Amino acid sequence: MAEGLTIQAVEIRKGDQPLIALDRHVAPGTVLTVMGPSGVGKSTLLSYLIGTLDPAFTARGRVILNGRDVTGLPTARRGMGILFQDDLLFPHLSVGGNLAFGLAGGDRAARRERIAAALDEVGLAGFENRDPATVSGGQRARVSLMRMLLADPHALLLDEAFSRLDAARRESTRAMVFDTARARSLPVVMVTHDADDAAAAGGPVIRLGDTPR
Numbered sequence: 135m136a137e138g139l140t141i142q143a144v145e146i147r148k149g150d151q152p153l154i155a156l157d158r159h160v161a162p163g164t165v166l167t168v169m170g171p172s173g174v175g176k177s178t179l180l181s182y183l184i185g186t187l188d189p190a191f192t193a194r195g196r197v198i199l200n201g202r203d204v205t206g207l208p209t210a211r212r213g214m215g216i217l218f219q220d221d222l223l224f225p226h227l228s229v230g231g232n233l234a235f236g237l238a239g240g241d242r243a244a245r246r247e248r249i250a251a252a253l254d255e256v257g258l259a260g261f262e263n264r265d266p267a268t269v270s271g272g273q274r275a276r277v278s279l280m281r282m283l284l285a286d287p288h289a290l291l292l293d294e295a296f297s298r299l300d301a302a303r304r305e306s307t308r309a310m311v312f313d314t315a316r317a318r319s320l321p322v323v324m325v326t327h328d329a330d331d332a333a334a335a336g337g338p339v340i341r342l343g344d345t346p347r
């Protein structure tokens with residue numbers, strides 16, 4: 135079976151209106167960029183892939199991750215990580231407490247070590263006890279990224295994940311995401327309005343809405 139993420143003959147409808155039709159394979163370590171005008175269904179596609187499609191929509195097709203059909207599985211068992219533009223860190227937990235949410239298993243000391251290593255990896259060594267409200271937007275984005283990666287996802291979904299960052303942070307954060315995806319051979323589906331994001335990703339780009347819906 136093919137490694138990577140296969141979006142197989144997927145059709146999503148809103149009521150009786152066709153919204154999305156897509157048939158693509160995303161190879162390990164590569165990024166499929168999804169663009170298109172507002173309201174065309176980009177976020178809806180990601181919600182379908184990760185298993186949180188709103189009941190206002192109906193869908194056909196299969197989602198296959200590393201040869202495993204995950205279409206009928208609940209979100210938590212699909213093995214996918216998602217990042218949104220709002221980083222959604224829990225405000226009542228420390229940075230370390232937020233990262234602990236990504237971790238399944240391991241004893242206390244091992245978890246603490248993994249969190250410290252994760253923070254170090256994104257240039258935030260020693261930030262464990264910081265309140266998320268006291269760190270910058272770019273730093274929060276990196277904490278969100280590490281929280282997602284600590285769960286060891288097999289695919290990454292990015293929904294305008296870099297759009298709140300200033301230009302410098304945007305470039306470094308997305309480089310970090312793409313480098314990680316390559317290093318871990320993770321397929322990535324990235325929704326963006328930004329042509330620079332698409333260029334940096336270097337993979338194929340599809341534009342939803344180019345064909346009549």
Ligand SMILES: Nc1ncnc2c1ncn2[C@@H]1O[C@H](COP(=O)(O)OP(=O)(O)OP(=O)(O)O)[C@@H](O)[C@H]1O
Pocket residue numbers: 148170171172173174175176177178179188190
């Ligand atoms: N829960 C819902 N119930 C009904 N319609 C919805 C729901 N969520 C989104 N829609 C509609 O479905 C269509 C697709 O929405 P979606 O958010 O996927 O678009 P998008 O391409 O991601 O837009 P944007 O670029 O503005 O984020 C839009 O017409 C939207 O209004």
